[in-house]
Amino acid sequence: MITVSLMLATLMQTLDSTIANVALPHMQGTLSASADEITWVLTSYIVAAAIATPLTGWLSDHLGVKRLLAIAVGGFTIASAFCGLSETLPQIIGSRLLQGIFGASLVPLSQSILLDINPREKQGQAMAVWGMGVMVGPILGPTLGGWLTDSYNWRWVFFINLPVGAFALFGVLTYLPDRRKGTGHALDFFGFATLSLAIGAFQALLDRGEQLDWFGSLEIQIEALIAAISFAFFIVHTATAGKRSFFRATLLLDRNFVTGTCFIFVIGAVLYATRALLPPMLQTLMGYPVATTGLVTAPSGIGTMIAMMLAGRLLGKIEARLLLLTGFLISALALFLMMRYTIVLSRANIIWPGVIQGFGLGLVFVPLSSVSFSSLGADLRADGTAIYSLMRNLGSSLGISIIQTMVTRNTQISHSSLVGSVTPFNAAIREQFDPNSPMSMALLDRLIGQQASMIAYNDAFKLMFIATLVIVPMLVLIRKPRHHAKPDPEDLHVAMD
Incomplete structure (x- = not known):
């Protein structure tokens, strides 16, 4: 219960x-x-x-x-x-x-x-x-x-x-x-204030950056400066305040925890960025209504649930690093399929890569959560889980912002590149479109815009594919956790009255 x-x-x-x-x-x-x-x-x-x-x-x-x-x-x-x-x-x-x-x-x-x-x-x-x-x-x-x-x-x-x-x-x-x-x-007010200010300014920068042309805006420059200065003060304060620090620096001594937070940062970025990309792509490029978009993206959750139940049972029998490697490779396979999307897609082409990615991320999430806290003491557990969740949230925010900015800019670049091929001397264009008809030219521009957007989405999926593979070598930093250890009352970290 x-x-x-x-x-x-x-x-x-x-x-x-x-x-x-x-x-x-x-x-x-x-x-x-x-x-x-x-x-x-x-x-x-x-x-x-x-x-x-x-x-x-x-x-x-x-x-x-x-x-x-x-x-x-x-x-x-x-x-x-x-x-x-x-x-x-x-x-x-x-x-x-x-x-x-x-x-x-x-x-x-x-x-x-x-x-x-x-x-x-x-x-x-x-x-x-x-x-x-x-x-x-x-x-x-x-x-x-x-x-x-x-x-x-x-x-x-x-x-x-x-x-x-x-x-x-x-x-x-x-x-x-x-x-x-x-x-x-006692609460370290200065440490909390500087970290909160850094997170708030950084989050505002991510949320407003795409609308304000990023560092071409004075507001974004000010938010970046506030975030950088506040975080610098937080780092110096944490290093010098000792046990009075708001952030438990002892967490940094646990190699599994530090490595796990790096992994969860990337997972947050890839998961949420993919979820942010697919709905607008399906609705704007392929004309899917909102309800249908939800139905074709929801099955990825089924893959996640199946993988998590399977990983929970396999974790005591198979080494966690092997499960993590398998999960990351499966996730990379899904992104590889997504970066080959075209304007013409069947529902199966959308559903199955989502299910595969959900399965891969589900296979990663369980052993990663387990090994990240396998050697963390009970007194650090609450602080550790808070930082772990914070890194996942920051990863998702950063991933969404980077991917959305990349799609917007690459769409414009691809559109300009494709328009360069549309000339009166292009036989294929002359055969299908009348250069003297405004309606025909509007249709041509619409088709070029769709292809440019599709290229931009493919580039975004390719970036996430590369990021997923690049982080895999960090698996060697994870120490092998103990399995099937005899439960000791102190080791169970149960401090109940």
Whole structure:
């Protein structure tokens, strides 16, 4: 029952990272917002969650895990109700900020508790269950959001959290034992402030960069400067403050944890960037309606769930590094198929690469979560899971921003290159298009634009394919975790009253 309650809370939080995407046009009309303004419904949630995530360790020390989790679930559920009841843009942005603040602790806390309540030989299966909520949630979010918006209205995208949150809160209060509080060390306000400012400025830079032509904008330059200076202060402070530092520098001494956070950063970038690329590609280039787009992209979640269940069972029998290598190679195969997409695609051409990629990432996620925390002490568990989740979020933000910018710019470059071949001396053009007909020339320009966009999307998939292969050699840095060790009460890290 503890696991069920935790997974309901995790699924609720991860779904909300993408479930509102397809509802934005409907919300825009209701809230009288411009296209630029309505995007803050998404970015305000991401920024608030990114800033509040590193507080998880300190809050769990002072409040206790059960109390913090109950506050997070209850606050997130109430904030969801506020989102659904919002009548103006400032109201929904404020409610989304509250959602991000309360929801920031849900994912790291659920991971930490599942690791605590399971013996070492069962932690692989526990991470498989946890990973389903973390990875399947963002994948299924647009499909569920589209169905709720079409069948009811956009407010139900948020109201759906009310029964889920109520069940999760009941389970947490009823079945989760009280765990002793930690050391209760004082909050390093300067470290938290500098890290929060760096994350907030960097997130704003990523969200606004594409609209403002990146470093050609004064706003982007200022945000980059603030992020760089704040992060520099944070690094110096962390190196000199010792045990008083907000960031537990001891985490950097664990090689598996550091390597795991690098991997999860890349996984976040590849997973979320792919999810961000496919819907606009299918809708703008191939004319898919929103509902059909959700249906053809949703099966990737099936591949993820199958792989996670399989990996949870294989982790104690097959070395984690071998599972990771297999998962990365399968993911690379899916991206290889995607970078060969053309304008004319059958639904099978879209579904199967998605299923393959979902299977590969699912095969990676479980052993990666297990080995990243296999040698981390109980006193570092809450801080470690918070940083792990933070790196996944930052990777997804950076990946989406880079890929979207790359698609926009490469579309323009490819369009210019293709137009250069359209001349009166091109026999193929003369045979099919009348240069004296405006309608014929408009059709030709439309076809050129489609091909240019397709080339840009292929280039983006190729970049993710290369990134997936480049990180594979880092597997040699992972130490082989112990398997089938006899569970010792202290080693299980269960500090329950």
